[in-house]
Structures are given as structure tokens and as C-alpha cells.
Amino acid sequence: MHDDNFLEQKLISRKNEGSYRVLKTGSTGADFSSNDYLGIAKNALLTPDTEKLRHGSTGSRLLTGNSILAETLENTIADFHNGDAALLFNSGYDANLGVLSAITQKGDTILYDFLSHASIRDGLRLSQADSFPFRHNDTADLAARLQSAKGNVFVVTESVFSMDGDIAPLTDFCGLCDQYGAHLIVDEAHATGIVGPSGSGVVQLLGLQDRCFARIYTFGKAVGCHGAAVVGSLRLKDYLINFSRNFIYTTALPDVTIGAIASSYQLFPGMNSERGHLEKLIATFQASGLAYERLKSETPIQGVIVPGNGEVKKISSMLADAGLDVRPILYPTIPKGSERLRIVLHSFNTTSELAMLIKLLSQKIGPTH
Numbered sequence: 001m002h003d004d005n006f007l008e009q010k011l012i013s014r015k016n017e018g019s020y021r022v023l024k025t026g027s028t029g030a031d032f033s034s035n036d037y038l039g040i041a042k043n044a045l046l047t048p049d050t051e052k053l054r055h056g057s058t059g060s061r062l063l064t065g066n067s068i069l070a071e072t073l074e075n076t077i078a079d080f081h082n083g084d085a086a087l088l089f090n091s092g093y094d095a096n097l098g099v100l101s102a103i104t105q106k107g108d109t110i111l112y113d114f115l116s117h118a119s120i121r122d123g124l125r126l127s128q129a130d131s132f133p134f135r136h137n138d139t140a141d142l143a144a145r146l147q148s149a150k151g152n153v154f155v156v157t158e159s160v161f162s163m164d165g166d167i168a169p170l171t172d173f174c175g176l177c178d179q180y181g182a183h184l185i186v187d188e189a190h191a192t193g194i195v196g197p198s199g200s201g202v203v204q205l206l207g208l209q210d211r212c213f214a215r216i217y218t219f220g221k222a223v224g225c226h227g228a229a230v231v232g233s234l235r236l237k238d239y240l241i242n243f244s245r246n247f248i249y250t251t252a253l254p255d256v257t258i259g260a261i262a263s264s265y266q267l268f269p270g271m272n273s274e275r276g277h278l279e280k281l282i283a284t285f286q287a288s289g290l291a292y293e294r295l296k297s298e299t300p301i302q303g304v305i306v307p308g309n310g311e312v313k314k315i316s317s318m319l320a321d322a323g324l325d326v327r328p329i330l331y332p333t334i335p336k337g338s339e340r341l342r343i344v345l346h347s348f349n350t351t352s353e354l355a356m357l358i359k360l361l362s363q364k365i366g367p368t369h
Contacts, residue, residue, distance in 0.1 A: 003005040018309035019330045029325040030353045032343050037194055037300050038274050048261045053259045057206035057252040061088075062241070065252030072304035073262050074229065080265060081200060081217065082209045087240050090253055092189050092218030093119040095228040097126060098246030099185065099214055100156070102239070108151035111142060111182075113168065115161055120187065129154070136164075139172040141244035146180040151181040154213070159202035160190040163334055165204060165301030167195075174211040183213035190301060193222030194278070223268060225260040229254050245289060266309025274347035281345045281354055291364035295340075302343040304361060312339040315365060324357055 014020040036042050057065040070088060078086040089095035100123030104110060108129035112120060115136045119341045124131040129151070135141040146153065155177055157168045169187065177184045188201040196205035199222065203209050214236060218228040230240060240247055278300055285302055286294070292315075295303035306312040312328040319326045319341075343357070 010079055017331070018313070019332060025121065029320060029323045029351065030356075031325050031346060032319075032349065032357060033325045033327040034344060034346070034354075035190070035221040036224060037222040037225060037278065037344070037345055038224065038268060038271050040193075040264060040268065042106040042346075042348060044226060045267060046260045053255040055254050055256050057254045059252065060248065061252045062248060062249060067252075067255060067258070069255055069262075070252065070259050073258050073265075075350050076262065076265055078231060080198075080269070081215065081231045082204060083215070083233075085105070085237040086229045086231045086254060087237045087247065087285075088258070089228045089230065089247060090250055091226065092187070092216060092220065092228040093122075094246045095216045095218065095230050096120050096187060096251070098240065099124045099216065099230055100124055100154075101126035102244040103127075103214075104152070104154065108153070109149040110154045110156060111145045111149060112156040113137065113158065113161075115164065116156060116158060117162055117187065117189070120156055120158075136161075137166065137168055139169055139176065142173065142174055146176055149180070149182070153180065154185055155182050156185045156187075158187045158189065160188075160195065160299050160301070162190050162301065163329060163340070164295050164303055165190075165297030165299045166295070167191075167298065168203060170208055171206055174208050178211070184211065185214045185216070186212055187216045187218075189216065189218040189228075190221055190299065192219075193216045193268045193271075194275065194300065199230050199271070199275065202221045202247045219261050219264065223261065223264045225264055226257055229262055249272070271347070278345060281349060281351070284351070284354060285343070285345065285358065288358040288362075290358070290361045292341075292361060300345040302345060304341040304343060305338060306341060307339055309339055312341060315361075317340060318365060319357070319360060322354070322356065322360055324360070326357070 059065040074086040089098055104127040106128045110129045110131040111134055113136055114133040134145050159168055186203055191201040193199040195202050203215055214232040216230055219225050286324040293305040306315050309330045316326055316328040326341050326343055329340050331339055333360055
């Protein structure tokens with residue numbers, strides 16, 4: 001067996017700080033953890049005719065992997081999101097890497113929200129631009145950064161943040177981008193299907209679609225399947241086809257996945273009752289009295305701060321024992337001291353399940369010794 005002892009020390013360090021990761025199979029408890037906001041995946045609501053759809057695409061889109069099915073879906077997505085064009089990627093992670101690594105040149109500047117997702121940060125590492133963070137959702141700090149930015153300038157943010165559940169001030173960001181000639185890129189991963197007209201996202205809710213350089217829509221959350229699309233101009237689509245390595249050098253999504261995405265785009269826009277139920281659960285949770293700090297959020301993502309990896313894992317275990325699946329988010333995924341329960345509300349969660357969750361979090365458990 002090959003000698004890989006050199007890996008052990010870093011694994012030991014993770015274990016010592018209480019942040020060692022292990023894979024777990026799905027919980028049988030009430031789901032307050034997954035990103036399946038509308039229950040499309042849980043309830044197996046997508047039923048493309050898999051017998052007629054290929055499970056292998058046979059190659060990249062530029063070789064043998066392209067299809068009329070893929071191009072038709074891209075047109076559907078572009079129309080739904082009021083954009084000129086859309087380009088499919090294999091995941092939201094791939095889309096963020098593919099855009100950010102391709103569009104910048106040396107001498108350009110990327111300004112990104114400090115709490116941006118890891119896929120955005122990894123895309124920055126692959127880009128040729130200089131990149132600088134601005135304070136979370138802070139328009140004044142962004143304005144100060146824009147004053148000294150050089151070259152082509154890009155501002156990158158999520159619309160709904162994956163850990164805090166709050167919403168970026170996109171109207172203010174658009175105003176600043178207009179003022180300084182910058183290009184706004186918005187990751188709508190956790191807004192797609194949930195926020196805006198028919199679940200179209202925050203950008204369309206605010207009528208800002210014509211003021212964004214690019215929007216990223218991912219399908220592994222509320223859309224209930226897999227993949228992502230970048231929506232923007234026809235020129236941006238042509239550019240990514242020619243220069244985005246994450247698009248060029250990967251096997252295309254198979255027809256069966258494309259069919260599932262198309263099926264969801266027919267389904268989720270009409271799920272108004274599910275979104276209405278979610279809004280009621282969100283309002284109830286935000287109005288409840290908890291023994292722990294609760295972040296303000298108008299989205300299904302509800303953060304409850306329990307500092308310390310050991311402490312937050314203890315609370316998560318207590319909830320699991322009560323039949324509630326609530327996962328802890330640990331350092332180093334988030335900054336030390338901001339460890340939390342990432343509570344996710346769904347259209348299939350019942351009012352009684354939520355009442356039990358609130359009751360259990362209304363009394364603080366003593367510290368671990």
C-alpha cells in the first residue's frame with residue numbers, strides 16, 4: 001500500500017479543533033437542513049421521459065455533447081430570466097469558476113462581498129485580475145473600493161447569501177456600478193425558485209436584469225435537480241464558449257439531466273402555494289423567542305449563532321435526538337466565533353415541526369466541559 005502518512009498531520013489538526021468532516025447518509029428526521037426549498041427533489045416531482053433520454057452526453061458541447069435539447073433549454077432559461085442568452089454549466093461551482101476565470105485580464109479588478117461562496121473565491125484565484133473584498137452588503141465600503149479600482153472592474157455578490165440568508169442591496173450596487181462603469185455579477189443560487197415573480201430571483205424582483213453583466217442560476221437547490229446556467233448577453237455567451245475552460249474541457253450534461261431541468265422550469269414557476277407556506281414559516285421563526293442569537297433573514301435560510309465547534313455540534317445532536325435534522329456549520333467553513341445552526345425551512349415542513357424546533361431552541365443548553 002502506498003505511503004501517505006504525510007496527510008495525517010493535517011487530519012489530526014482538524015480533529016483537534018473539532019472541524020473534522022465525515023460523510024453522512026440522509027437523515028430520517030424532519031428536514032431542516034437541505035436546500036430542497038420547494039420539495040421538488042424530496043417529492044420526486046420531476047418526471048422527464050428517461051427511457052428516451054441519454055444518460056451519457058458522449059463528449060463536450062464543442063465536440064459531440066451538444067444537442068437541440070440543450071439549446072432549447074438555454075432559450076427557455078434566457079426567456080424566463082429576461083436575458084438575451086443563457087449557457088449551461090455542469091454545476092453552480094463550475095459556472096462561477098468558468099465566468100470569473102475567463103472574463104478578466106491582467107490589470108482588471110474584481111471586488112467581491114466578503115461572505116461570497118467558496119466557488120466565487122476559487123474563481124478569483126483562477127482569474128488574472130486583482131481581487132479585493134468589500135464588507136458584507138456594505139455600499140459605502142464598495143464605493144470606496146470602486147474609487148481606486150483599475151482596468152475593467154467587476155463587482156461580484158450573491159443575491160441571497162447561503163449562510164446568513166440575507167439579501168444583497170442590489171439596487172444600490174447597480175447604482176454604484178453605473179457611476180463607476182463597473183460590471184455586476186450576481187449569483188442567484190439560493191434565490192432561484194424562491195424569490196421574485198414565479199421564483200425568478202432577486203434581480204428580476206427589483207427589475208435590474210438589464211443592468212447586470214451576468215447572472216448565475218443554479219439548479220441543485222429549489223429547482224431540485226443539477227446543473228447551472230449563466231444568463232447575459234449573446235456576446236457573453238459566445239465569449240464563454242470560446243474562453244471558459246470549465247465549459248470547453250468538460251463532458252456536457254446528459255440529456256436526462258437537461259430534461260429534468262426543463263421539467264422543473266415548467267413546474268416551479270407555478271408553485272405559489274408552496275412559496276406562500278414558506279413565507280409563513282419564515283415569519284413565524286423570525287418572530288419566535290430563542291435562547292440564541294438569530295440572524296435576520298426573510299428567506300428560507302435561518303442562521304442561529306452558537307459559537308464554538310463543540311457547542312454547535314452539541315445542539316445539533318440534541319435536535320437530532322428529537323427527530324429534527326439541523327446541521328451545524330463549523331469553523332473553518334465560516335469565521336471562528338460565528339459557528340451556527342444553518343436552519344433551512346421548506347414548503348413541506350409542518351407548523352408542528354417548526355413549533356418543536358422553536359421550543360427546543362428556546363432554552364439554552366449548558367456549555368460543554
